[in-house]
Amino acid sequence: MQTAVGVAERMGKVGPQVIRNFMPNQHREFFAQLPFIVLGAVDASGDAWATLIAGNPGFLHSPDPQTLEFAAIPDPRDPGVAGLGDGSAIGLLGIELHTRRRNRMNGRVVTHDAGGLRVNVEHAFGNCPQYIQLRDWQMVRGPDDHLAVSQPIALDPKDPRVQALITAADTFFVASYIDDETGRHVDVSHRGGKSGFVRVNADGSLTIPDFAGNLHFNTLGNFLINPKAGLVFPDFETGDLLQLTGDAEVVLDSSEIAAFAGAERLWTFRPRRAVLRHEALPLRFVFRPEGWSPNILRTGDWDRVRRRLDAEKLHSNWRPFRVERIVEESIHAEAFGPASVDRQQAPAEPALARAAAGPVDVVFVRSGQEARWQPGSGSLLELAEASGLTPDFSCRNGRCGTCATRVLAGSVTYPSPPAARAGAEHALICCALPAADKVSGSNQLVLDL
Ligand code: FES
Structure with missing residues (x-):
């Protein structure tokens, strides 16, 4: 399948x-x-x-x-x-x-x-x-x-x-x-x-x-x-x-x-x-x-x-027709000026931050554990599991939201935008990585785990 x-x-x-x-x-x-x-x-x-x-x-x-x-x-x-x-x-x-x-x-x-x-x-x-x-x-x-x-x-x-x-x-x-x-x-x-x-x-x-x-x-x-x-x-x-x-x-x-x-x-x-x-x-x-x-x-x-398929069937059943005679008096004209409609562009997805290029100390506050994340070493969920923690998860690929965890300090990013939304204060740890922290330069991430 x-x-x-x-x-x-x-x-x-x-x-x-x-x-x-x-x-x-x-x-x-x-x-x-x-x-x-x-x-x-x-x-x-x-x-x-x-x-x-x-x-x-x-x-x-x-x-x-x-x-x-x-x-x-x-x-x-x-x-x-x-x-x-x-x-x-x-x-x-x-x-x-x-x-x-x-x-x-x-x-x-x-x-x-x-x-x-x-x-x-x-x-x-x-x-x-x-x-x-x-x-x-x-x-x-x-x-x-x-x-x-x-x-x-x-x-x-x-x-x-x-x-x-x-x-x-x-x-x-x-x-x-x-x-x-x-x-x-x-x-x-x-x-x-x-x-x-x-x-x-x-x-x-x-x-x-x-x-x-x-x-x-x-x-x-x-x-x-x-x-x-x-x-x-x-x-x-x-x-x-x-x-x-x-x-x-x-x-x-x-x-x-x-x-x-x-x-x-x-x-x-x-x-x-x-x-x-x-x-x-x-x-x-x-x-x-x-x-x-x-x-x-x-x-x-x-x-x-049913209604949608009926409408599609109707649409494909339309037959072309031909106009045989145009009556001059029936033609009405209208002038158009510049458009006055505000067209709003769909907001672009914000660009993802870069992942940290060096080691980041990750603190799992509730369990009192601390571990060092290294570039290329996998997701924060994998780091938590390697530290003996058993966070909730289901899909492990950013689709379900089960692993959402509050970020108490530091920031995270993703290799590609996950399908599920975690909210501004949470991270989908099954696919999240520590982000390069441009603001404070800190190399610490604190998670409510
Ligand atoms: S386990 Fe499904 S989004 Fe993380």
Whole structure:
């Protein structure tokens, strides 16, 4: 997938820096404070399922950087639970809807018994906060009280209840997987957009825009090898979960891509089975005022796509015409003088400062560390990591803003302008370098890390 969009070389360098085979302490602490986790698993027939497993904060616990334990007992009627046998590969996504933080962890079930689940980490990595709407949560019943939940309902994917839940959704989660010579690898990811960003087509298939992201393509890359996919649509107000399993296909060439603002590609999903579990989640969420993700507000919608494509079709259907006779009295003339309209030039991007040509002492104030940056030695994030710090990051290429860090003294610059905006007082440390300080000549940079 990275080759198809021309970023394979760049991401070949970034990938190994972003993906770890252990959970850093901040991920372990993060998982322990969550009231639910998203899980992707594969059942015995090879179908992928995504689901949400809830518990009181603390139900997830990491006794060491390689292990995550669940004290929750998943509902055995959940189709996603069929893929939790000992040794099974699973994908996990911890996400806080009230802060937009999220971290991923893919691994293998070590034990699944009456006491819960124990998972061994294979890959752990952070994710950026883009496309997440802010919601506050509350627990409305005992999380393990599955008797309070009615029997799952198997539905035709074209059932109006399925379609109503999908077309109202602004969030869903998708599980995908591949098998290779090292075994099975499962991933589960978040997708967000304006309500209705998932289009239900006349044949019951779905079309989903894929917005600019971290370029890792965990989900779409898997689809190119194995189309099996599992989607879960939570109804955050009622606690209902709609789970679908079926086949996905990546669409790289379609007039609808350019017509959907923000979409860089599309993918389709053809559901084969649908399961609705009323009130399966013991949680209820309230959408925060101003809770829309700013990235989502810049995206389009399917109605505008249709109108835009209709207008383009109309335009290409115009036929040339010929004027046969001009009536002299019908010609009116108007004289034009110098233009009185003020035309404002788009402000030019300010030129980037030069990077420091010599060593710079970098002080990480909050952690009490200090390190010396040398020209050619990499970004400030790499310097922080080499000093034993574990700052938040996601894309590592200036696109997401996750690594934004306050600059307390000194100044930074970038090899090329980053896509994300950090604000005047902050630096995107994943790609920032100390700037040559022309004003004070100081060779010190102080970061709030
Ligand atoms: S980690 Fe994404 S901008 Fe730095």
